[in-house]
Amino acid sequence: MxxxxxxxxxxxxxxxxxxxxxxxxxxxxxxxxxxxxxxxxxxxxxxxxxxxxxxxxxxxxxxxxxxxxxxxxxxxxxxxxxxxxxxxxxxxxxxxxxxxxxxxxxxxxxxxxxxxxxxxxxxxxxxxxxRFDHEYARLKAMLDAGELGRPLVLHCAHRNPAVPPSFGSAMVVRDSLVHEVDVARFLFDEEIVSIQIIKPSANPAAPDGLADPQIAIMRTSTGKHVDVELFVTTGVAYEVRTEVVAEKGSAMIGLDVGLVRTRSDGTRGGQITPGFRERFGxxxxxxxxxxxxxxxxxxxxxxxSAWDGYAAAAVCEAGVQSLNSGLPAEVAMVSRASITGA
Amino acid sequence: MxxxxxxxxxxxxxxxxxxxxxxxxxxxxxxxxxxxxxxxxxxxxxxxxxxxxxxxxxxxxxxxxxxxxxxxxxxxxxxxxxxxxxxxxxxxxxxxxxxxxxxxxxxxxxxxxxxxxxxxxxxxxxxxxxRFDHEYARLKAMLDAGELGRPLVLHCAHRNPAVPPSFGSAMVVRDSLVHEVDVARFLFDEEIVSIQIIKPSANPAAPDGLADPQIAIMRTSTGKHVDVELFVTTGVAYEVRTEVVAEKGSAMIGLDVGLVRTRSDGTRGGQITPGFRERFGxxxxxxxxxxxxxxxxxxxxxxxSAWDGYAAAAVCEAGVQSLNSGLPAEVAMVSRASITGA
Amino acid sequence: MxxxxxxxxxxxxxxxxxxxxxxxxxxxxxxxxxxxxxxxxxxxxxxxxxxxxxxxxxxxxxxxxxxxxxxxxxxxxxxxxxxxxxxxxxxxxxxxxxxxxxxxxxxxxxxxxxxxxxxxxxxxxxxxxxRFDHEYARLKAMLDAGELGRPLVLHCAHRNPAVPPSFGSAMVVRDSLVHEVDVARFLFDEEIVSIQIIKPSANPAAPDGLADPQIAIMRTSTGKHVDVELFVTTGVAYEVRTEVVAEKGSAMIGLDVGLVRTRSDGTRGGQITPGFRERFGxxxxxxxxxxxxxxxxxxxxxxxSAWDGYAAAAVCEAGVQSLNSGLPAEVAMVSRASITGA
Amino acid sequence: MxxxxxxxxxxxxxxxxxxxxxxxxxxxxxxxxxxxxxxxxxxxxxxxxxxxxxxxxxxxxxxxxxxxxxxxxxxxxxxxxxxxxxxxxxxxxxxxxxxxxxxxxxxxxxxxxxxxxxxxxxxxxxxxxxRFDHEYARLKAMLDAGELGRPLVLHCAHRNPAVPPSFGSAMVVRDSLVHEVDVARFLFDEEIVSIQIIKPSANPAAPDGLADPQIAIMRTSTGKHVDVELFVTTGVAYEVRTEVVAEKGSAMIGLDVGLVRTRSDGTRGGQITPGFRERFGxxxxxxxxxxxxxxxxxxxxxxxSAWDGYAAAAVCEAGVQSLNSGLPAEVAMVSRASITGA
CATH class of the missing domain: 3.40.50.720 (NAD(P)-binding Rossmann-like Domain)
Structure with missing residues (x-):
């Protein structure tokens, strides 16, 4: 056997x-x-x-x-x-x-x-x-079952406490945003067609030359809106949050991961997952x-699939263009049918 | 006019x-x-x-x-x-x-x-x-409307960060428990018929001779259970929590009062109300x-009413008896009919 | 006297x-x-x-x-x-x-x-x-005291369960966004210099012709980023949420207003404030x-002040321009010095 | 190899x-x-x-x-x-x-x-x-590291949505309470020396003859207090909650397991784990x-260990005695030294 x-x-x-x-x-x-x-x-x-x-x-x-x-x-x-x-x-x-x-x-x-x-x-x-995280899986299941009606808007935040000195502005797009791009495509079952990267004035604690935070604004093929806060020098913890706003309600994941609630010295609190291992183990x-x-x-x-990898790469490529030009960029992709139909 | x-x-x-x-x-x-x-x-x-x-x-x-x-x-x-x-x-x-x-x-x-x-x-x-706090009022309204079905159990916690040096063990009953007694009577619309005060080993930070924390176990006329944690030297903040467990569900108030949620330095948190003024202003x-x-x-x-004051006093009196004797005590009260019927 | x-x-x-x-x-x-x-x-x-x-x-x-x-x-x-x-x-x-x-x-x-x-x-x-809400006041006090370091980004959500049939797309900007504009100016102590209104594909439940949701993207004079989700036909409740992301951490208000936590029938939950009276009374x-x-x-x-009213009007005016043109719009304002120095 | x-x-x-x-x-x-x-x-x-x-x-x-x-x-x-x-x-x-x-x-x-x-x-x-659940393990680690100071009081709730018709009052003690007994011994590293089972008036939805809810009051060898709400016909979900109250603060686990936060139809909410598999998988x-x-x-x-199994059995045995007699019961156990020293 x-x-x-x-x-x-x-x-x-x-x-x-x-x-x-x-x-x-x-x-x-x-x-x-x-x-x-x-x-x-x-x-x-x-x-x-x-x-x-x-x-x-x-x-x-x-x-x-x-x-x-x-x-x-x-x-x-x-x-x-x-x-x-x-x-x-x-x-x-x-x-x-x-x-x-x-x-x-x-x-x-x-x-x-x-x-x-x-x-x-x-x-x-x-x-x-x-896609294999219990919460993302549950959110996807809720959307697929129509529990929230049609999704309309996606808000994401991706925050790292720190990055290595070599981390450049385009890596924020290629290494961090790429995950949120896949999340958006996964939850919405749609391709992303345009992207704009906004560069607010930088965190004083960010290394010289690193555009951080960055805000990504994306649009899907049917006009759904996705925004992502990318912030990789927060000094706080590893925070990944996703909120779907839909026709019949909204759902958020990632707000309070780590469930021991403490109360001491005048404050209530709890530990946030320090890194991706603790969050996504x-x-x-x-x-x-x-x-x-x-x-x-x-x-x-x-x-x-490989297609998911290709699509994410295409969106990030357009993201880097926008990062450099300061203008919105269209995502250049072949049609999926041109591949599978071949 | x-x-x-x-x-x-x-x-x-x-x-x-x-x-x-x-x-x-x-x-x-x-x-x-x-x-x-x-x-x-x-x-x-x-x-x-x-x-x-x-x-x-x-x-x-x-x-x-x-x-x-x-x-x-x-x-x-x-x-x-x-x-x-x-x-x-x-x-x-x-x-x-x-x-x-x-x-x-x-x-x-x-x-x-x-x-x-x-x-x-x-x-x-x-x-x-x-009784005039928005949350207690809402909880009472939920119970009166039958949203949770018949109430069965009440869990309360009453925590103070500190008390004056003169604060004695019986004052925990008379000054702190008295509020929880009224809450129980208010929410359940029933008299309390017996009470037991349990004295766990004391908080090392409590003044010598002060029994702190104390646990009060009460029973209402129809057999509902009420327990109260009384802890007046927590060093934390002013915390008052109430949970009703009922036939169709439960409801809790007072867990997270003060709604600014912060995230910094590896932790999520928020301020707890430091005193009764902030909590019950x-x-x-x-x-x-x-x-x-x-x-x-x-x-x-x-x-x-004056009757509510009398009933609370009667319960606390029995509570102090129990504190001293270590045994459960019956609450001695005249019947309300004997007053209003006079 | x-x-x-x-x-x-x-x-x-x-x-x-x-x-x-x-x-x-x-x-x-x-x-x-x-x-x-x-x-x-x-x-x-x-x-x-x-x-x-x-x-x-x-x-x-x-x-x-x-x-x-x-x-x-x-x-x-x-x-x-x-x-x-x-x-x-x-x-x-x-x-x-x-x-x-x-x-x-x-x-x-x-x-x-x-x-x-x-x-x-x-x-x-x-x-x-x-500005007089306890939570906004506390958030402002935290920022003024430097508890979170310099603010960098502001995320806002403004959701209404429903609007009257006469409510048009520009009213979303003038009546709803105007509050978020003031919040941003209040918290950041800076003027807003540009604004873009994004129109995702509309909520199927929105009246014909109403662009809903809308996303406002704003930039302050020193380059801080503000985004606002405006969604006035959610069918859910009155939800107003604000999150400041700053140099040393972040803080969010408005997530769980109304503190009775219920548990029944397989779910935990709580009522959200149904309208502005309950939320901002x-x-x-x-x-x-x-x-x-x-x-x-x-x-x-x-x-x-009147200046705050003028500034908010100027930002909303630019917002309506952007709503109509689909392009970012600069906010046209006189300098404050030109008034107070007169 | x-x-x-x-x-x-x-x-x-x-x-x-x-x-x-x-x-x-x-x-x-x-x-x-x-x-x-x-x-x-x-x-x-x-x-x-x-x-x-x-x-x-x-x-x-x-x-x-x-x-x-x-x-x-x-x-x-x-x-x-x-x-x-x-x-x-x-x-x-x-x-x-x-x-x-x-x-x-x-x-x-x-x-x-x-x-x-x-x-x-x-x-x-x-x-x-x-003991292998992430949250219990984290709570134990916090206590062992002294983050909360000495523990003083433990509050537990153990709620099942329903039980089979054959489930009797003593099974609530032997099958449900037994887990909380082990949690108390695990977290406090102490034996339980006495127990009292309180029977409030029963849930109308409980089968005839089933004492439900039950409240267990326990005391450890150094006088720490443990109380447990046992409620096995809630109709709600599988809820297991633990709160340690200690010298320098308190910590609670199990309140909001399942982290997708939804907002719809006037309420915020989330699913509670329906059974022990989802909660403790x-x-x-x-x-x-x-x-x-x-x-x-x-x-x-x-x-x-086997000793942990023996100790839990001894506490539950006393618990069943108390359930039947209505009185507190001492836990009868040999000393651990008499075994390991043999």
Whole structure:
């Protein structure tokens, strides 16, 4: 009964995120084990492999993908490596869970989408983990069930306590906004057609030259409005909030995550999740368990697709244009039918 | 048109609470003015009167009550003075708003109730201001409308940040619990028939000899349960919480009073009301405005009555017995019919 | 002692809002009485006056303002009448509390500002009552005290359950947005220099032709960002929410007003304030009490000024331009120095 | 490398809870597989086993425990079967995760404790899953770190929407209160020495003869107070709330679980978890993952122990006494030193 043996996974890239995923697959996910790890820092890969029985290092990522001891691949390598590695996964027919971004530009993302479409089988899942968060899932279910009527407006806030010194203004769009773009597309089931980035006067605590906060204003194909506050040097905590305003009511998630309510010294309070691990740990675990389950059972993966990765890239590309020009930008995308109909 | 001229009020006792009431009547209440003040500290009274046009000091409280320039009386004198002053108000037919306690013991309270009943006209209102708080009023309205079905259980918490050094264990019952007793009687429309005071091991921060916290366990005439946490040295803030558990659901008030929600430095939070003024300022204002309106319009006052003061005193008396004995105590009360039927 | 006799107020316009103010001055405010009422519907004015001892109807609003029995004026007349009535108040040196709008266009508003400035004494207060709401006042105090550091971004939501059939798209700007404009100017102590109105696809439940919801995007003189969701056919309740995002943290008000928390039938919940009276009743009362106190004590009124009314009008004027053109609009205002320096 | 192969688990009892555990071990827990299932309903066991590759039915529970293909045991059999099965596990040296109760009476529980102590190795973990809930764990960590100072009082509420018709008054104590007893012992690190069950007048919706709600009043060895509202026919949802009141502040968990906040039709609200699976699913998963990890790594299990099961049984035994007598009851327990010192 082949399907029920453990899924043998290669994890490519074992930096912070990849190492998290190795630990996840090894110690919290049922039905998978990590048989191969790879990293451009060979010592890092050796160190990770040493802690896992039956796990080898393969120094070339394409060899790792091709290895007969590998059923499926997790890509946590730097974005510029994704295109070639994704195409290799497609070539070898191996399911792959790819951390965002799909690739680093819109054209190569589209190329990946096309190549997968030619295969006629879904192999690629993009790591938009929020879709697996209990609250986002519940919000989506409410909308799908019509509990709130037709959605009209989406307000999002994405706040980080701090970013590395190298974090530039365009990275706020590509690394932070990208998640909110996927959330909007996921909740509304519509493409985003235009975007404007507003740059208020900067936070005095932000590094010189970093436009922070930024406000993104987006419009969907049927005219729904989405706004996102992006603020990555708050000094507060990791805060991600989403509010849908709809025909029959509104719903908000993410306001008070972390439920111990304290009262001391004149104030009521509670801890806010300090980082994405605390906020979205459950979402990552669920994402991986479902991906492993889908792959093992031999069905197509059903999480966010290469198309979702391409669409997010196209919106962020237009976002960076707007960031630079100060003007609204149209999102340039091919029609989905042109791909699936091909 | 006599009824619509300003109500001329004598305020007896101008300590912290009485001075608050003078300011309230003078600067926030429509249709009243303070024409007489009295205090056993004559200088205090002089000082207050000096700030109010047309206000005199009368040094004898009974003269103040009898004065023709006085339409109605507010009693904020120490509890031991209440009996004589209340009886004087009854004798002169003057409406009186009496801060709790009605009197300092059950027998004299009952005597006051009887004397008012003999007059056949309600003149006495006891200062249980919480009945005029928006939230308590809404909770009462929900219960009266049957929105929650029959009430079954009441949980209360009464927490003070600190008390004066002179505050003894029995004062926790007489000064703090008394408000919760009235809340229970108000919400349930039933008398309390038994009470037990539990003394957990004391807060290390409480003064030596003060039993704090205390837990009061009460039972109403139809078997409803009431529990109250009394904790007067929390060091936190002024917290008063009430939860009714009923046949069709439950309702809680007082959890998050003060609605500015802040997020900073890793925590979400908000200020808790530091004292009873911040928590119940609106309730006091409403209490006084309604009392003034009722008196001016010539109808009977309709707030908490002398009977409510007597009943609360009877419950607290039994509470102090239990505090001392460590055993449950029955509440000794005459039947209401024996008074109103006389 | 003249200062301490009751302030004699003329209320001009006794529709819904004006009648509320008459009731407020008559039954909840200390130190004032309504001596004159006026309305273009004479029967309405007669009916109101009949319920108030010592109150007369004067059929001409300018006569009412000039009447020697009137110390101060409340304007709750339709906007087009304001200019002439305000100028009459200035001419007679009578303090006036004017419901918004100051006047119906920017030029006449500026003219009123200029005429008051020439007098060298503040007589006009504009009815932006939110500044007197406990929560807005607390938020302002936090900002002034630097508790949150420098403010950067303001998010507002203004939702009404329904509007009359006559309510048009520009009224959303002039009647609803105007309050948020004042809130932004109040909290940030800065002028708004540009505004854009975004029209998402409309709520299916909105009347034909009404652009609802609308999103207003504004920028202050130092580059702070303000966004406002305006949605007047929600079918939900009256919801007004404000969040300041600042250098050291953020603060939100208005999320859960009405503090009885219920739990029944599988859900936790609570009532939202159904209308502006429930939400801002306390703010109106405080606004009026402070105005009466200031006028009686002979000092200048210190609430929102004619300039605040002018500035709000100028921003809304630009907002309506943007609503019509679909493009951002600059706010055209004279400099404040050009007035006060005159 | 024996330690890292999958843990082979026998699940005894595959009713609702046991079947949940089979699914958990099979599809969500890393490093374990179910090799044997057993149930007194053989068809039920066959049906479960059929869905799991490599899983057999063994019809005799003691044979299942002894089977060489079994490394560890999960007991989800009815309480009366536990004693014999636990002793068999001890005899075979097999780690066992036993759903509460440890056994059905205090004496046999104590016997199990003694037998394990004689082995000098911890093999038994009792299924008090709440200790693994994120919020309880955080509350415990706060207390251990002294963030709230010394704890003084614990308030608990345990509400079920409904119970089966067979549910009797003593089951409220044995099945519901038992969890709160463990929570109190866990958070306070102290034994409970006395208990009183109060029976308010019953919920009209409760089945005839069921005392519901019940209030449990407990006292710990150092005099800390614990009260618990037990209410199993609320018709509302599954609600479990815990509040610690301590020297420097208080902390509450369980108030608003389920974080999607909705606003519609005049009310704000949110779904409450309908049952224990939704409320404590994460806790069960974490409990099992940690147990599997501990057993695989060859260390002693470190979750709630046989002693914890014995102590909870002793408190509930006294609780049932009090339920029947109406009087407070002392908890009869041997000293822990008499066991571990033996």
């Amino acid at each position: 082949r399907a029920m043996s453990d899924l043998r996974v290669a994890v490519l890239g074992v930096g912070i995120m990849g190492a998290d995923h190795v630990a996840r697959l090894t110690s919290r996910i049922s039905g998978a084990r990590v048989t191969v790890v790879n990293d451009y820092l060979i010592e890092k890969a050796e160190q990770i492999a040493a802690g896992i029985p039956g796990c080898r290092v393969i120094s070339d990522p394409l060899d790792a993908i091709a290895d007969p001891d590998v059923d499926a691949v997790v890509l946590a390598t730097p974005g510029p490596a994704h295109e070639k590695q994704l195409l290799a996964c497609l070539e070898h027919g191996k399911p792959v869970l790819c951390e965002k971004p799909l690739t680093t530009d819109v054209e190569t993302s589209l190329e990946v989408v096309r190549r997968e479409a030619e295969l006629g089988k879904r192999l690629i899942q993009v790591g938009f983990m929020r 459950q979402a990552y675990d669920t994402e991986f368990q479902r991906w492993v389950d889908a792959v093992r059972s031999g069905v197509n993966v059903d999480g966010p | 006599r009824a619509m001229s300003d109500l001329r009020v004598a305020v007896l006792g101008v300590g912290i609470m009485g001075a608050d009431h003078v300011a309230r009547l003078t600067s926030r209440i429509s249709g009243a003015r303070v024409t007489v003040v009295n205090d056993y500290l004559i200088e205090k009274a002089e000082q207050i009167a000096a700030g109010i046009p047309g206000c005199r000091v009368i040094s004898d409280p009974l003269d103040a009550i009898a004065d023709p320039d006085v339409d109605a009386v507010v009693l904020a004198t120490p509890g031991p003075a209440h009996e004589k002053q209340l009886l004087a108000c009854l004798e002169h037919g003057k409406p009186v708003l009496c801060e709790k306690p009605l009197t300092t013991d059950v027998e004299t309270s009952l005597e006051v109730v009887r004397r008012e009943a003999e007059l056949g006209k309600r003149l006495i209102q006891v200062g249980f201001m919480r 609106q309730a006091y204002d409403t209490e006084f405005q309604r009392w003034v309106d009722a008196v001016r319009s010539g109808v009977n006052v309709d707030g908490p | 003249r200062a301490m006799s009751d302030l004699r107020v003329a209320v001009l316009g006794v529709g819904i809002m004006g009648a509320d103010h008459v009731a407020r001055l008559t039954s909840r405010i200390s130190g004032a009485r309504v001596t004159v009422v006026n309305d273009y519907l004479i029967e309405k004015a007669e009916q109101i006056a009949a319920g108030i001892p010592g109150c007369r109807v004067i059929s001409d609003p300018l006569d009412a303002i000039a009447d020697p029995d009137v110390d101060a004026v409340v304007l709750a007349t339709p906007g087009p009448a304001h200019e002439k009535q305000l100028l009459a108040c200035l001419e007679h040196g009578k303090p006036v509390l004017c419901e918004k709008p100051l006047t119906t266009d920017v030029e006449t508003s500026l003219e009123v500002v200029r005429r008051e400035a020439e007098l060298g004494k503040r007589l006009i207060q504009v009815g932006f009552m939110r 306390q703010a109106y009362d405080t606004e009026f009490q402070r105005w009466v106190d200031a006028v009686r004590s002979g000092v200048n009124v210190d609430g929102p | 024996r330690a890292m192969s999958d843990l082979r688990v026998a699940v005894l009892g595959v009713g609702i809870m046991g079947a949940d555990h089979v699914a958990r071990l099979t599809s969500r827990i890393s490093g374990a597989r179910v090799t044997v299932v057993n149930d007194y309903l053989i068809e039920k066991a066959e049906q479960i086993a059929a869905g799991i590759p490599g899983c057999r039915v063994i019809s005799d529970p003691l044979d299942a425990i002894a089977d060489p293909d079994v490394d560890a045991v999960v007991l989800a059999t009815p309480g009366p079967a536990h004693e014999k099965q636990l002793l068999a596990c001890l005899e075979h040296g097999k780690p066992v995760l036993c759903e509460k109760p440890l056994t059905t009476d205090v004496e046999t529980s104590l016997e199990v404790v003694r037998r394990e102590a004689e082995l000098g190795k911890r093999l038994i973990q009792v299924g008090f899953m709440r 994460q806790a069960y998963d974490t409990e099992f993952q940690r147990w599997v990890d501990a057993v695989r790594s060859g260390v002693n299990v470190d979750g709630p």
